[in-house]
Amino acid sequence: MQEYLLEFEQVYYTYPGAQQSALNGLTLKIPSGKRCALIGQNGCGKTTLFLLANGLYKPNSGVVRWRGEPLSYNRNYLGNLRQKIGLVFQDPEQQLVASTVEEDISYGLCNLGLPEPEIKDRVEQALVEFELTTLAERPVHHLSLGQKKRVSIADVMVLQPELLVLDEPTAYLDIKHTRNLIATLKKIHRDGTTLLMATHDLDLVYRWADWVFVMDKGRLMLEGKPQDVFSQRTLLEELELGVPLIYQILFDSLSSEEGVVIEKVRQRILELFRNFS
Numbered sequence: 001m002q003e004y005l006l007e008f009e010q011v012y013y014t015y016p017g018a019q020q021s022a023l024n025g026l027t028l029k030i031p032s033g034k035r036c037a038l039i040g041q042n043g044c045g046k047t048t049l050f051l052l053a054n055g056l057y058k059p060n061s062g063v064v065r066w067r068g069e070p071l072s073y074n075r076n077y078l079g080n081l082r083q084k085i086g087l088v089f090q091d092p093e094q095q096l097v098a099s100t101v102e103e104d105i106s107y108g109l110c111n112l113g114l115p116e117p118e119i120k121d122r123v124e125q126a127l128v129e130f131e132l133t134t135l136a137e138r139p140v141h142h143l144s145l146g147q148k149k150r151v152s153i154a155d156v157m158v159l160q161p162e163l164l165v166l167d168e169p170t171a172y173l174d175i176k177h178t179r180n181l182i183a184t185l186k187k188i189h190r191d192g193t194t195l196l197m198a199t200h201d202l203d204l205v206y207r208w209a210d211w212v213f214v215m216d217k218g219r220l221m222l223e224g225k226p227q228d229v230f231s232q233r234t235l236l237e238e239l240e241l242g243v244p245l246i247y248q249i250l251f252d253s254l255s256s257e258e259g260v261v262i263e264k265v266r267q268r269i270l271e272l273f274r275n276f277s
């Protein structure tokens, strides 16, 4: 199996008319089969990275590779690529295209030209998975923001991409639907999909991700397992990102004067917390 699904190598991108680069020599590789989280301050380039990931934008310089091959930017290639890389936008309004929920979820499947019974099955499954069955015939513009968000995620998941990229997927969701979404993401990950999620929720990152990327000013600053990334507290404070609450509690309330024993207790609590949630 290819070690990396998607790779950015020395990628620069500046929006037309902008003074500064949004991506500034970004080198970042998404390992196949992982649940990756992308964190960084507002404006550090996360959404821009996503728009380059499925070829909506083209780098000014540098290269983006899918399964080791540089992206092409012709219509056929991009159409194909966008079936493999599913992108869920931060703002659901950008994503919804059809009049009813059911039609919206079937839209991408119809475009793929799949047989009618398969479309029906997949749509029904998605309606159940995202608790949208009772809303199936509702016009999308009559939905709440959280409901629209769930439809926009269902729209992409129904296409069964190899890499699912989610920009702030829990924004607008209440606790119940956030939990349901995380359970669904765990399930589709178990079924073989690689995930990349941008989020500002560091507690979620600690519990959910198995690989973390930290971006700042259009570049990758740090990457690794959540335990290793969040133990770099000084750097994360310098970047004004902070650390998950469990780290704050353990490191601020337990002094390390007792040395080895306290450190062992900390590590055990961190491990339990991650496995528990």
Ligand SMILES: Nc1ncnc2c1ncn2[C@@H]1O[C@H](COP(=O)(O)OP(=O)(O)OP(=O)(O)O)[C@@H](O)[C@H]1O
Pocket: 015, 016, 018, 021, 022, 040, 041, 042, 043, 044, 045, 046, 047, 048, 049
């Ligand atoms: N259409 C645009 N035209 C000009 N500049 C843009 C445009 N979109 C984004 N930018 C700029 O590019 C930089 C990166 O923005 P981007 O949206 O990628 O950040 P982000 O990390 O996703 O932020 P957030 O966490 O707020 O969603 C920012 O400085 C932003 O102001």
